[in-house]
Amino acid sequence: MQLGQDIHYAAKLIKTGKLVAFPTETVFGLGADATNDRAIASIYAAKNRPEFNPLIVHVSSVEQAKMLVEWNEVAEKLSRAFWPGALTLVLPRKADSPVSLLASAGLSTIAVRMPAHEKAQELITIAGVPIAAPSANKSGRVSATKAVHVAGDFAEENIYILDMKGADLGLESTVLNISDADVTLLRQGAIAQAEIEHVLGASLVCSTDAADRPSSPGQLLRHYAPHKKLRLNATSVNTNEALLAFGSNVPAGAHTVMNLSNTGNIQEAAANLFAMLRLLDATDASSIAVMPIPDSGLGQAINDRLKRAAS
Ligand code: TXA
Ligand code: MG
Secondary structure, eight states: OEEEOOHHHHHHHHHTTOEEEEOOSSSOEEEEETTOHHHHHHHHHHHTOSSOOOOEEEOSSHHHHHHHBOOOHHHHHHHHHHOSSSEEEEEEBOTTOOSOTTTTTTOSEEEEEOOOOHHHHHHHHHHTSOEEOOBSSOTTSOOOOSHHHHHHHTTTSOEEEEOOOOOSSOSOOEEEEOSSSSOEEEEOOSSOHHHHHHHHTSOOEEOTTTTTOTTSTTOSSOOOOOSSEEEOSOSSOOTTEEEEEOSSOOOSOOSEEEESOTTOOHHHHHHHHHHHHHHHHTSSOSEEEEOOOOOSTHHHHHHHHHHHHHO
C-alpha cells in the first residue's frame, strides 16, 4: 500500500492493470481498468470476497457510458438529472462492450456511474479507460470515507491510494435497474427514491434486498448460468463434453478444452472464468465438465459461482 497525490501516476497504474483507490463523492472506490480481466481479478483478491459480485463501472462522460451499455430513454432522462452524481444505472451490456465479463460477474447487464468528484473524473479521463470500482473496503467491513481508512484495510496489498479529500456524502450511490420496462430500485443510497420518482413521474419497484444479498429469494440480480449442464470436479472426460480445465494435468479426450490457467494460477483462472464458460457454452458439445479448482483465495469465489451454475 502506498499513499500519494499523483493523479498522473495513478492513471498510469490503472492503464498497466494495477489497483488504485480513489475518492468519489460517495465513498472511496478500489479501482482498476474495467476492460482488463486480470486487473478485475485482483480487485476481488484484494477485497477478499468469497464470491463475485458485479462491480460498478465508472465513466467520465455519458458518451463513454454509451460505448459500454445499451443506452435508453430512461437513462437519458436520469443521467441529465443526476449525473455526474451518486446514481448508478444498470443497463444491458452492448454486444461489443469492452468491459470485462468478470467485472459484471458474467451478467448480461453492466452498472455504470459518472461520479461527481473532480479527481475521480480526472483519473478516469487521464487513464482513458472506464474504471471498475467497488467500495474500497475489505469484504464485510464498512465503506471507507477517508484515505486513512482505506490504508488501514489494505495495508498489505499492492495498491496506490489517492490521498485526497472526498466522500462527503458518506453513503454509497443509489442503484437502479433500468434494463427492463420496470425501473427497479436495487440499492437505497445517496440519492433519495422520492427524487428519482419525481424526475420519472412514476413510482419505482423496490428490490433493495437483491443487490447486496444476491442469494436472497426473489432476487433481481440473477447470476450468470450457462445453458449447458455443468459437471463439477471432473477428473476424466468423454468426447461429447467440453472441458473447463485447470492446471497442467488435463485428462485427454474432450470435445473442446479451455484451460483457466495452465500454470494453476488461481487469479488467472478467475480472470478467464466467465469468458471461457461462455465460449464453451457456445460449442456444440453436449455438456461442460469442470476440473477441480482449489478452494483457497479466489478459488472460493470461483467454486461458489460454479456451484450456482451447476445447480
Ligand atoms: O457509491 C458507490 O456506489 C461506490 C463508489 C465507489 O462508486 N461503489 C460501490 O460499489 O458501492 P459496490 O461494489 O460496493 O456496490 C455495487 C452495487 C452492489 O450492490 C452490486 O450488486 C450492484 O451495485 N451491481 C453492480 N452491477 C450490477 C448489475 N449488473 N446488476 C445488478 N446490480 C449490480
Ligand atoms: Mg460495498
